[in-house]
Amino acid sequence: MSVRQTLTLTSKHQLWILSQFPRLASTNSWWSNVEMGPPDAILGVTEAFKRDTNPKKINLGVGAYRTDEGKPFVLESVKKAETLIANENLDKEYAPISGVLDFCQASAKLAFGDNSRVIKDQLYATVQGISGTGSLRIGATFLAKFFPGNKIIYLPNPSWGNHTPIMKHAGLDVKSYRYYDPKTCGFDFNGAKEDIEKIPENSIILFHACAHNPTGVDPRPEQWKELSAIVKKRKLFVFMDMAYQGFASGNIDEDAFAVRKFVEDKHNLILAQSYAKNMGLYGERVGAFTAVCEDKDEVERVMSQIKILIRPMYSNPPVHGARIAAKILNQADLRSIWLKEVKYMADRIITMRQQLVDNLKNNGSKKNWQHITDQIGMFCFTGLNQQQSERLIKDFSVYLTKDGRISMAGVTSKNNAYLANAMHEVTK
Amino acid sequence: MGLFSNIPTDPPIEVFHLTELFNQDANPLKVNLGIGVYQDENGRTLTLPVVRSVEQQMAQDLTLTKNYLKGTGLDAFCTACLKLVLGEQSPAIVENRACSIQSLSGTGAIRIGLDFLYRNGFRTAYVSSPTWGNHDSILQTVGFEVRKYRYWNKDKLTLDIDGLIADLEAAPKKSVILLHACAHNPTGCDPSREQWIRISDTCKSRELVPFFDMAYQGFSSGDLDQDAWAIRYFAHEAKHELFVAQSFAKNFSLYNERIGHLVGVFESRDIIPKFRTQMATIIRRNYSNPPAHGAYIVATILNNPTLYGEWKNNVRAMYERIHSMRQLFYNKLKQLGTPGTWEHIIQQTGMFAYTGLNPRQCQVLIQQHHIYIMSDGRINVCAITQRNADEVAQKFYEVITTISDDPKL
Numbered sequence: 002m003s004v005r006q007t008l009t010l011t012s013k014h015q016l017w018i019l020s021q022f023p024r025l026a027s028t029n030s031w032w033s034n035v036e037m038g039p040p041d042a043i044l045g046v047t048e049a050f051k052r053d054t055n056p057k058k059i060n061l062g063v064g065a066y067r068t069d070e071g072k073p074f075v076l077e078s079v080k081k082a083e084t085l086i087a088n089e090n091l092d093k094e095y096a097p098i099s100g101v102l103d104f105c106q107a108s109a110k111l112a113f114g115d116n117s118r119v120i121k122d123q124l125y126a127t128v129q130g131i132s133g134t135g136s137l138r139i140g141a142t143f144l145a146k147f148f149p150g151n152k153i154i155y156l157p158n159p160s161w162g163n164h165t166p167i168m169k170h171a172g173l174d175v176k177s178y179r180y181y182d183p184k185t186c187g188f189d190f191n192g193a194k195e196d197i198e199k200i201p202e203n204s205i206i207l208f209h210a211c212a213h214n215p216t217g218v219d220p221r222p223e224q225w226k227e228l229s230a231i232v233k234k235r236k237l238f239v240f241m242d243m244a245y246q247g248f249a250s251g252n253i254d255e256d257a258f259a260v261r262k263f264v265e266d267k268h269n270l271i272l273a274q275s276y277a278k279n280m281g282l283y284g285e286r287v288g289a290f291t292a293v294c295e296d297k298d299e300v301e302r303v304m305s306q307i308k309i310l311i312r313p314m315y316s317n318p319p320v321h322g323a324r325i326a327a328k329i330l331n332q333a334d335l336r337s338i339w340l341k342e343v344k345y346m347a348d349r350i351i352t353m354r355q356q357l358v359d360n361l362k363n364n365g366s367k368k369n370w371q372h373i374t375d376q377i378g379m380f381c382f383t384g385l386n387q388q389q390s391e392r393l394i395k396d397f398s399v400y401l402t403k404d405g406r407i408s409m410a411g412v413t414s415k416n417n418a419y420l421a422n423a424m425h426e427v428t429k
Numbered sequence: 430m431g432l433f434s435n436i437p438t439d440p441p442i443e444v445f446h447l448t449e450l451f452n453q454d455a456n457p458l459k460v461n462l463g464i465g466v467y468q469d470e471n472g473r474t475l476t477l478p479v480v481r482s483v484e485q486q487m488a489q490d491l492t493l494t495k496n497y498l499k500g501t502g503l504d505a506f507c508t509a510c511l512k513l514v515l516g517e518q519s520p521a522i523v524e525n526r527a528c529s530i531q532s533l534s535g536t537g538a539i540r541i542g543l544d545f546l547y548r549n550g551f552r553t554a555y556v557s558s559p560t561w562g563n564h565d566s567i568l569q570t571v572g573f574e575v576r577k578y579r580y581w582n583k584d585k586l587t588l589d590i591d592g593l594i595a596d597l598e599a600a601p602k603k604s605v606i607l608l609h610a611c612a613h614n615p616t617g618c619d620p621s622r623e624q625w626i627r628i629s630d631t632c633k634s635r636e637l638v639p640f641f642d643m644a645y646q647g648f649s650s651g652d653l654d655q656d657a658w659a660i661r662y663f664a665h666e667a668k669h670e671l672f673v674a675q676s677f678a679k680n681f682s683l684y685n686e687r688i689g690h691l692v693g694v695f696e697s698r699d700i701i702p703k704f705r706t707q708m709a710t711i712i713r714r715n716y717s718n719p720p721a722h723g724a725y726i727v728a729t730i731l732n733n734p735t736l737y738g739e740w741k742n743n744v745r746a747m748y749e750r751i752h753s754m755r756q757l758f759y760n761k762l763k764q765l766g767t768p769g770t771w772e773h774i775i776q777q778t779g780m781f782a783y784t785g786l787n788p789r790q791c792q793v794l795i796q797q798h799h800i801y802i803m804s805d806g807r808i809n810v811c812a813i814t815q816r817n818a819d820e821v822a823q824k825f826y827e828v829i830t831t832i833s834d835d836p837k838l
Binding site: 036037065073075079080083087088090092093095097098132134135138147148150167170277281282283285286294295296298299301302303305308309315316317319320 | 431489685702722
């Protein structure tokens with residue numbers, strides 16, 4: 002068979018043919034049969050965006066905050082903290098497995114509030130985690146090993162794309178409960194309640210504490226209260242994922258409402274926190290995992306076991322980002338600057354949402370776009386279907402994911418009108 | 430009652446617990462010979478000056494953002510690290526058959542490397558007897574069956590090369606063999622070049638997968654290239670497909686920034702994209718992407734000739750101090766007339782010395798003499814100083830002469 006003919010066959014055939022010719026085949030390699038991993042869907046959006054030469058192109062796939070100029074934002078409180086830390090000549094010795102102690106304590110206080118019984122009675126087992134992902138992973142691994150009930154975790158539908166792989170890989174089964182209502186682009190409260198009522202007792206349920214990813218749809222406070230009661234009645238174990246505290250409404254206490262309400266209602270929940278967005282610390286991987294415990298004895302047992310889980314993962318966590326976060330949380334002047342900055346980021350996004358709705362109206366759109374301002378946080382489920390999303394990409398160089406999700410971080414006062422026009426064109 | 434009120438309290442991890450006990454001890458003469466952290470003559474773990482200055486520069490640099498790194502890490506870091514391990518002229522690098530993935534220090538590199546192997550069907554692994562305490566734990570967590578190959582001959586106080594080869598000869602094909610590239614932890618005893626060649630031949634003929642753990646490049650001989658000799662021989666001359674987990678905790682004194690990388694060397698460049706995408710998947714479901722800070726520091730230093738030179742000198746200085754402390758400790762033991770042979774203290778390399786003390790002797794050292802030592806007799810030579818060498822040697826002498834139910838003599 003000629004070389005040209007071999008090249009037109011499928012790769013499977015090629016491999017077989019090559020294997021018949023030892024001279025050509027890589028017979029000594031262990032890895033000839035290694036499969037190519039699937040490409041990352043979201044990365045694909047960014048790559049297509051980069052290749053596009055349209056000067057008006059907009060990247061709405063980005064999951065990191067951008068300024069109104071479209072630039073990444075390093076917070077002033079972070080820079081100040083970093084300079085102070087650099088001058089303090091702190092050591093580079095291993096942190097404890099559980100991480101920087103100051104950071105862990107401050108993190109628990111931030112989540113639960115200084116006056117919480119959890120803080121006052123020291124009922125939290127908190128460890129530093131590799132941002133939100135790592136903290137979720139610790140929690141999932143801990144549950145897979147020690148949870149005495151059903152090792153099945155119920156996620157809202159839809160949820161962050163990485164939740165399922167993290168949970169499954171840790172050894173939990175994954176199911177879901179209704180959450181997003183595509184008809185209203187809002188919260189399917191009745192659907193959620195119905196589904197949760199049917200979850201078998203002693204199972205695990207995960208909630209996004211605020212700024213649901215990817216929909217931006219959050220329950221209202223009264224709805225959270227009802228959910229807490231139902232979950233209690235069903236004896237479900239609660240896993241809270243809080244990646245946007247402060248970043249959603251601009252107020253850290255308001256955004257922690259659900260977590261604090263559940264704790265008040267005596268759920269001994271577990272919590273994953275991330276500082277990627279609210280402190281802009283993305284690449285420094287700052288997060289925390291907490292288990293709210295019944296008493297100090299349980300705290301001790303749980304801590305001893307979590308450390309054993311962490312050791313074969315990475316031994317102990319990176320300190321740089323945690324030191325920055327701890328300094329900001331614990332030093333009054335830095336904390337004050339940070340609170341203003343996180344409100345500033347949240348406000349910019351809220352403003353962009355409003356402007357987008359106004360611009361859509363100005364374009365003459367007859368559709369109801371209220372969900373854009375009802376939703377909260379970085380992401381917005383526009384309600385555009387797959388074909389409409391594809392048209393946005395193809396015809397207008399507006400890059401988003403096929404589920405109609407846009408990242409508000411990519412919207413600016415300069416591209417807002419163009420975006421509104423494009424959205425109107427594909428939906429009129 | 431909470432859901433977790435009845436879970437057991439597991440015993441703490443020995444090496445960290447030892448440090449905790451040490452910290453709680455009020456005795457002014459206490460010495461911590463436990464954890465593998467470099468200490469200077471004053472018992473301090475100082476940050477390298479070259480690291481400090483890079484950090485200060487970074488803090489002032491307004492162009493640096495906190496953007497996520499790729500899951501597989503910072504390219505400038507990975508490219509430089511690959512050269513550090515394999516050498517600038519490595520055929521594997523020139524032919525694009527080698528790849529570096531940033532990791533959470535050495536532990537993280539071993540973990541993701543083993544995750545990759547496991548998901549591609551590898552199931553049996555061999556570790557040296559003895560080995561670093563966490564190797565076993567990581568392997569078991571990933572799901573490997575863990576077997577041992579003979580390594581340390583505690584009667585002769587040397588490498589049991591014949592036992593090692595015999596055990597590898599008996600290993601099933603496709604077994605993953607964890608090898609310490611240099612400065613074996615805990616024994617400090619490394620194969621000679623001839624012995625490495627024998628190990629390589631056996632791995633080849635038995636179709637075993639070499640997985641090197643290199644946590645001490647520069648600490649064994651003082652020379653970075655020399656310490657990487659075994660890896661380079663396996664990759665270039667013997668042409669194995671292999672993996673390397675490297676830590677920069679010790680040789681950059683960046684312990685708590687968790688910076689390291691995993692190297693894969695393959696026969697064909699076609700494997701590289703497959704390897705990278707699989708690593709990206711593994712990393713995504715563990716921690717999404719690695720911390721940036723340590724990567725920027727190491728990348729800046731490795732890619733700048735002046736800083737690189739400064740760093741090499743720092744590593745050489747650490748090596749020389751360790752080397753002289755080995756000699757000092759040996760001299761003191763001999764001066765006291767301590768029973769037994771102690772040549773192994775000066776023949777071993779790297780941070781650790783496997784003293785040969787038994788667990789009972791170690792316990793007494795801790796409890797009565799405030800000398801904190803691991804229960805297998807491993808000591809961190811760095812923690813010995815001009816000031817405490819007499820006292821430490823004296824206390825060793827005492828426990829060896831008064832407790833001998835399991836003599837290593």
